[in-house]
Amino acid sequence: MQDFDYIVVGSGATGAIAAKTLVERGKNVAVLDAGIWEEKYRNIIPDQDWLTIRKTDTNQHRYFLGDNFEGVVWEESRVGSQLTPPRNYLKQSVEELMPFVSETFFPFESLAKGGLGGGWGTGCFAFSTAELEKCGLNPTEIKKAYNQVSELIGISGQHDDSGPYSLGEIENAQAPISMEKSIAKVYSNYQKQKAALNKDGFFMGRSAIALLTQDLDDRQSCKKYDMEFWADKDKSAYRSWMTIDSLKAKPNFDYLPGWLVLSFQEVDGWVNITARNISDNSEQTFRCRQLVLAAGVLSTARIVLRSGNQMGIKLPVLCNPYSYMPTMQLAMLGNEPEQFKTGIGQAALFHDPNKTNFDVAQSALFSYRQLLLFKLAKETPLGFAFGRQTMKLLQSAFVIAGIHHPEVQGPDKWIKLEKSDNPLTGDTLTGEYLLSEKEKERMDWRETQYRKALRTLGCFPLKTIRTPQGGSIHYAGTLPFSDSDKSNSLSVDGKLNGYKNVWVADGSGFSYLPAKGLTLTLMANAANVCSKI
Amino acid sequence: MDSIREAQNLSVYLCGRPCSDELAMRYSLAIGQQQIQLSEKDQKLWDLAMKNTFFLAAIDSGLALTNSKSQIRRKVFLMLAILEASVEFCDEFIPKGKSKLNVLFSLVWIGMKAVFFAIIGILIVKLI
Numbered sequence: 001m002q003d004f005d006y007i008v009v010g011s012g013a014t015g016a017i018a019a020k021t022l023v024e025r026g027k028n029v030a031v032l033d034a035g036i037w038e039e040k041y042r043n044i045i046p047d048q049d050w051l052t053i054r055k056t057d058t059n060q061h062r063y064f065l066g067d068n069f070e071g072v073v074w075e076e077s078r079v080g081s082q083l084t085p086p087r088n089y090l091k092q093s094v095e096e097l098m099p100f101v102s103e104t105f106f107p108f109e110s111l112a113k114g115g116l117g118g119g120w121g122t123g124c125f126a127f128s129t130a131e132l133e134k135c136g137l138n139p140t141e142i143k144k145a146y147n148q149v150s151e152l153i154g155i156s157g158q159h160d161d162s163g164p165y166s167l168g169e170i171e172n173a174q175a176p177i178s179m180e181k182s183i184a185k186v187y188s189n190y191q192k193q194k195a196a197l198n199k200d201g202f203f204m205g206r207s208a209i210a211l212l213t214q215d216l217d218d219r220q221s222c223k224k225y226d227m228e229f230w231a232d233k234d235k236s237a238y239r240s241w242m243t244i245d246s247l248k249a250k251p252n253f254d255y256l257p258g259w260l261v262l263s264f265q266e267v268d269g270w271v272n273i274t275a276r277n278i279s280d281n282s283e284q285t286f287r288c289r290q291l292v293l294a295a296g297v298l299s300t301a302r303i304v305l306r307s308g309n310q311m312g313i314k315l316p317v318l319c320n321p322y323s324y325m326p327t328m329q330l331a332m333l334g335n336e337p338e339q340f341k342t343g344i345g346q347a348a349l350f351h352d353p354n355k356t357n358f359d360v361a362q363s364a365l366f367s368y369r370q371l372l373l374f375k376l377a378k379e380t381p382l383g384f385a386f387g388r389q390t391m392k393l394l395q396s397a398f399v400i401a402g403i404h405h406p407e408v409q410g411p412d413k414w415i416k417l418e419k420s421d422n423p424l425t426g427d428t429l430t431g432e433y434l435l436s437e438k439e440k441e442r443m444d445w446r447e448t449q450y451r452k453a454l455r456t457l458g459c460f461p462l463k464t465i466r467t468p469q470g471g472s473i474h475y476a477g478t479l480p481f482s483d484s485d486k487s488n489s490l491s492v493d494g495k496l497n498g499y500k501n502v503w504v505a506d507g508s509g510f511s512y513l514p515a516k517g518l519t520l521t522l523m524a525n526a527a528n529v530c531s532k533i
Numbered sequence: 534m535d536s537i538r539e540a541q542n543l544s545v546y547l548c549g550r551p552c553s554d555e556l557a558m559r560y561s562l563a564i565g566q567q568q569i570q571l572s573e574k575d576q577k578l579w580d581l582a583m584k585n586t587f588f589l590a591a592i593d594s595g596l597a598l599t600n601s602k603s604q605i606r607r608k609v610f611l612m613l614a615i616l617e618a619s620v621e622f623c624d625e626f627i628p629k630g631k632s633k634l635n636v637l638f639s640l641v642w643i644g645m646k647a648v649f650f651a652i653i654g655i656l657i658v659k660l661i
Binding site for chain 1: 613
């Protein structure tokens with residue numbers, strides 16, 4: 001048995017920040033993690049811009065398509081099937097080690113070092129006071145933690161009309177990245193039509209992103225190589241594994257990859273943790289004084305339910321509904337491709353019909369280039385030769401609006417752990433996720449408003465595609481914050497009710513899910529929880 | 534027909550010229566790995582498509598409207614991806630600066646060709 005003062009489970013957005021906060025407080029910390037990693041493609045991608053790579057690198061097929069052509073996806077069977085080959089490790093072994101069965105809910109989980117943070121879109125959105133309160137979080141503490149996280153991960157952005165929805169009260173942001181032409185054109189249209197759009201509750205700006213425009217430690221400012229979906233060469237876009245790697249140099253930190261945590265038990269002031277080795281299937285017990293669960297809400301739920309022997313008990317769950325609209329910005333037709341730009345969403349359009357910064361919908365705006373044209377050609381009702389020619393002509397005019405909708409708890413949104421013949425854990429997580437008719441009507445209405453606003457901005461929507469529930473990859477609310485000490489809930493400081501030394505630092509406690517991406521708030525909450533343990 | 538010859542035909546159809554042996558070999562490898570199985574009807578259509586690029590364009594366009602998930606389309610899609618991820622053909626996929634008028638005329642011309650081939654293709658798909 002190995003003993004530690006603190007064990008953090010998981011190395012994703014919350015686990016990395018939890019560990020960093022504890023280590024900086026001088027605690028002895030170990031991170032237990034499955035820690036799956038990828039080296040095959042990482043080292044063969046040149047440190048060059050997308051256009052140069054396309055025109056010169058004879059090895060590009062290896063990482064663009066994959067050595068087994070895993071990047072040429074014909075049938076998109078589940079969320080995550082469109083991951084690029086260098087990011088495919090994010091979903092590796094998940095189906096065997098963490099099975100999830102549902103007809104209506106299709107979450108995406110990861111066992112990778114750095115977790116889902118390895119594919120994070122980097123959008124940073126500070127929740128408003130009203131949103132934080134509805135989540136069950138302490139607004140004063142979280143707003144303070146936003147600044148700590150911003151300093152650590154490096155956030156760039158601007159206090160424009162997106163300010164109240166994105167940077168909030170963050171004061172240490174770096175200057176925003178220069179916009180690519182296509183999004184700059186939309187932004188310029190917004191400035192011209194601002195009065196009318198604001199009247200309808202639409203606000204647009206250069207929302208905050210975890211992308212460096214100034215060097216930070218060993219990370220470089222963004223070179224605008226437009227390769228963010230494939231590589232992290234300059235480390236300008238924040239990934240959670242970067243924090244884990246930087247912690248490895250600290251004497252009071254241990255990173256223990258290869259372990260899937262199954263359950264825990266409190267015994268005589270210690271927490272015993274049972275974990276399974278993902279390589280040889282052996283079981284081992286680790287022991288700590290304080291356990292911090294930061295495995296992501298679904299994995300944390302598995303561990304908590306298993307530890308309490310609560311098979312068949314339903315837990316609530318939240319996931320932002322997500323839809324996206326490919327649009328054509330006719331003014332950009334025929335434009336010369338830019339050599340230096342970034343494909344990361346640099347602007348967002350917020351819909352705040354009541355102008356209260358509550359019940360806000362959020363849409364990030366993207367251009368399309370990095371992910372190659374052949375995937376677009378598949379979406380046309382044309383022979384592939386004509387699809388290729390058409391998409392080549394239209395590509396410069398594509399603007400994609402990805403819309404996140406706010407989400408509340410409901411009776412048909414739940415998960416439960418059931419016994420199964422899964423050889424590794426003996427159980428399977430199942431669940432259901434159904435929106436009420438009223439919620440669907442609200443989404444319809446939102447999307448209609450967005451279509452109108454996008455047309456005003458010169459972007460003509462071609463269609464609206466709703467992803468299956470789970471597609472937003474934003475999950476929360478399985479162990480909601482509670483003032484009482486009922487089981488399967490958290491105290492406001494993150495302690496798992498019913499236990500003395502077990503804490504939860506991921507989004508399990510959030511009782512509400514604003515449409516704004518939650519990653520920044522997850523990290524702030526993790527920092528806040530671990531500043532007190 | 535062997536997969537090397539298939540690759541050459543597909544390259545002519547998709548990008549207007551045959552590909553190098555290296556890309557043809559890559560297609561051959563991909564077909565082997567993906568284990569694409571054609572039904573009896575698809576095999577007949579495929580044999581016809583491989584006779585010349587006119588039939589290939591027609592059958593692919595017809596299937597795009599009648600059976601877009603056809604395994605024939607999957608083979609064409611695979612070759613399209615291989616061509617795009619190559620230095621040899623990247624210019625056929627990267628947009629070039631053009632006037633809006635030029636883009637609009639090009640779109641109309643491609644649209645007319647696509648409709649023509651789709652009509653022929655639907656007839657062929659129905660007849661075979």
